[in-house]
Amino acid sequence: MNYLSVENISKSFGERTLFKDISFGINKDQKIAFIAKNGSGKTTIMSIINGLEESDTGQVVLRKGIKMAFLSQNNNLQEELTIEESIFASDNETLKVIEAYEKALENPEDEEAYQKAFDGMDQHNAWDFETQYKQILFKLKLENFKLKVKNLSGGQKKRLSLAIILINRPDLLILDEPTNHLDLEMIEWLESYFAKENITLFMVTHDRFFLERVCNEIIELDNGKLYQYKGNYSYYLEKKEERIASENSSVDKAQNLFVKELEWMRRQPKARTTKSKSRQDDFYEIKEKAQSRRRENKVELEINMERMGSKIIELHKISKKFKDHVIMDNFSFDFQRGERIGIIGKNGTGKSTFLNLLTGTIPLDGGKVVIGETIKVGYYTQSGINPKPGQRVIDVIKEYGEFIPLMKGKLISASQLLERFLFDAKKQYDFVDRLSGGELKRLYLCTVLIQNPNFLILDEPTNDLDIVTLNVLESFLLDYPGCLLVVSHDRYFMDKIVDHLFIFRGDGVVEDFPGNYSDFRAYEDSTDVAQKEENKAEKKDWKQNNPTGNLTFNEQKEFQKTEKEIKDLEIQKVAIEQLFSDGKIAEADIEKKANELRNIINKIEEKEERWFELSAKIEG
Incomplete structure (x- = not known):
């Protein structure tokens, strides 16, 4: 199924033509990477697709009913909202249900509102969705839901914009450098997420491991022309090399023909016959082809460095x-x-x-x-x-x-x-x-x-x-x-x-x-497998040694409320610890903040004790 078609678009700035008559399509479940040199029009094409800029010619057609989201280099977040409010500030119906449930937990005295919110979670199968979206925020290191956007770093804002897109699960994701501002752990999680999910992607990225492991098609804009490769990065490299060899062979033939035609042109009298005029027009086409050989940049500098002594x-x-x-x-x-x-x-x-x-x-x-x-x-x-x-x-x-x-x-x-x-x-x-x-x-x-x-x-x-x-x-x-x-x-x-x-x-x-990065990753993965097996065994022992039972309605309500309170207290604890770590607390406020931290830790211990009591009663 075709989601989006780009039809004969062109863009020029004054005398400079970025690209001309570019056409391609994006179909359901394709994961396409768009590759081009800096300054050749990648960002402009992304902007045209998303309606942020107009093309000089052609059009972009989005299939009716398709929901598209764009992660750009610039965020469009509301500065006064918190992380949590930014997540809920969308038209996603399931998120609205989760938001109502979160608010009901804050007012447990209103049993009718709580029951309605609880039933809404069941009706919309929102329990799993809530777990998934919180996992996305956790993986992108956005655990402090109460932080306002205006207090986030540039990297955190980019990660929040990415999180919002992933949580809302649009039909088509358009991503401009999605791995920027992510550390290696986040990049590998996102790579795994995209590889296993049935998501339709169109993205610009310079991360070649990402291209290798996520993409199933690559579109390259090279010297104003579009080339499509049905495969990952390795396949693209192989086929591009073959294409360039073929193009250079054609140029060699054109150069040989150009030498012959140049001799003929020089012999021609100024008066033109219809036949010679046609051949002269062909000559200029041959000349253009003959002079189109690619200039590949070979970096063989053989630098003559300063002599290095024994002490580095x-x-x-x-x-x-x-x-x-x-x-x-x-x-x-x-x-x-x-x-x-x-x-x-x-x-x-x-x-x-x-x-x-x-x-x-x-x-x-x-x-x-x-x-x-x-x-x-x-x-x-x-x-x-x-x-x-x-x-x-x-x-x-x-x-x-x-x-x-x-x-x-x-x-x-x-x-x-x-x-x-x-x-x-x-x-x-x-x-x-x-x-x-x-x-x-x-x-x-x-x-x-x-x-x-x-x-x-x-x-x-x-x-x-x-x-x-x-x-x-x-x-x-x-x-x-x-x-x-x-x-x-x-x-x-x-x-x-x-x-x-x-x-x-x-x-x-x-x-x-x-060793290099791949050696390290292989070593870490083998260690992780052993650790997971150990954790699995511990979890099994815990279940066998703990009594189970059913929670009453009020206990269920208390369990959900306690779980949320522990999370909120943990966020407050981390925020204060970070202030101490960054040295951002005035000397006069150190004792006050230390007491506040101590009180939060005591509350967490109390809440956790009750949570364990209730969780021991949950069946299974």
């Missing part, structure tokens, strides 16, 4: 904490020549802080960092660059240097470096303030590389980069002879360029794992 960088029992939040705890490590280390861990475990400690951007609490005299560090941070007003792309690079020395006495100019990273001669003279987010990241990368570092530190270098640019970056890093330290959520990228990992577990625990 040594970490001696380094420690750092913010209030009670421990980041590093007496961590020691000696980097060796050519070391390639990836850093992974949940958000908030201190990955970026570690890089800042290493580079002296923030001070240590204890220990010391010793950097060898021959070491020249290049540090690519998440903050990016701050160009001067009116600067052009080439000027930004030239501020750092005109040339990079290569092996055998060769040099590469600033302009040539930019070309290797997909800035053609024309683009190099664009004003920086006109660049897209991905182009700014590429430019920043060039400013780091032109300084010719022999110890390269990259903090989330793949964010906002398209797949073409990622391949260019990977080609460069595979040939990079210096030390490499990388924080990234891009699993495909990490597998290609690192050979062992620092695993940030939180609370100052850092493990050194010998």
Whole structure:
């Protein structure tokens, strides 16, 4: 069944044509990824599909009765609503039933309203739905339902927008970079969720593991033309290579014909016959074909780095904490020549802080960092660059240097470096303030590389980069002879360029794992299976050793109410603990907040005791 058809759409901005006469369809249960270079029109096509922008030609037709949802890079949340209110602020009938039930739990004295709400949950089969939507919020680390949108970080807002879309289960999901602002655990959960659910997807993503495991079709916009591949990322790579080889073969034939036709054109008199006019028109078509050979960017820089001595960088029992939040705890490590280390861990475990400690951007609490005299560090941070007003792309690079020395006495100019990273001669003279987010990241990368570092530190270098640019970056890093330290959520990228990992577990625990990301995942999965079997056995023993029975109506009501109160108290507890961890409590309020936390913990213990009494009576 066809859900949506894109029919002959085009878009130009002044003299620049982004795409022309583009057509494709989205059918039920398809999971389509849309791939294109930054600046070639991905976001514009997404906006046209969602009615946020008009095309110059053609139309987008949505099947009648199909419900479509769009996750964009910009959130459309109401700032004054809480997380819970944002979830309920939709026309989803089941969510309305759950909202009524939640309110009835807050007023248990009104037995009639409670019974009505309870019956509504049964009629709409809302019990499972409630469990599912709370699981989605839990997996996306949005457990504090009472937090207002205006107090959320940019990443939390993006995750809330994603949660709302998943909870409402539209017929067609349009997603723009859904894995941005998710840590690895969240990405893998979302990947698994999409892979097993019967969901129709159309998305832009640079996460190639995601493409491999979720998508069953890939549409590529390349040089203004659309190509469709009925398979996942591996299939796309294979078939694209075949297509390019075929195109280049056609170009070779056209070039041979062009040489012959060029001779004929030069011999022709100015007066034209009808026959020669037709052949001349054909000549211009052949010429266009002959000059259309792809310019593939090969990044073979063979950088002539500064000589590295025996001492690289040594970490001696380094420690750092913010209030009670421990980041590093007496961590020691000696980097060796050519070391390639990836850093992974949940958000908030201190990955970026570690890089800042290493580079002296923030001070240590204890220990010391010793950097060898021959070491020249290049540090690519998440903050990016701050160009001067009116600067052009080439000027930004030239501020750092005109040339990079290569092996055998060769040099590469600033302009040539930019070309290797997909800035053609024309683009190099664009004003920086006109660049897209991905182009700014590429430019920043060039400013780091032109300084010719022999110890390269990259903090989330793949964010906002398209797949073409990622391949260019990977080609460069595979040939990079210096030390490499990388924080990234891009699993495909990490597998290609690192050979062992620092695993940030939180609370100052850092493990050194010998292998790449896939090796680590396989190890963790085998550990998880053993743990699940152990938990299963414990649960079985618990059931056998506890009496069961039926709850009365009032006990059932109390059980539901107690369960909700425990969750609310846990949220309050976590919120206060976070304030202590972040050091956001004024000195005068510390004692007051500590007493508040103590009271909450006591209440949780009381409620849990009663909850266990009631749960022991539940049958089964």
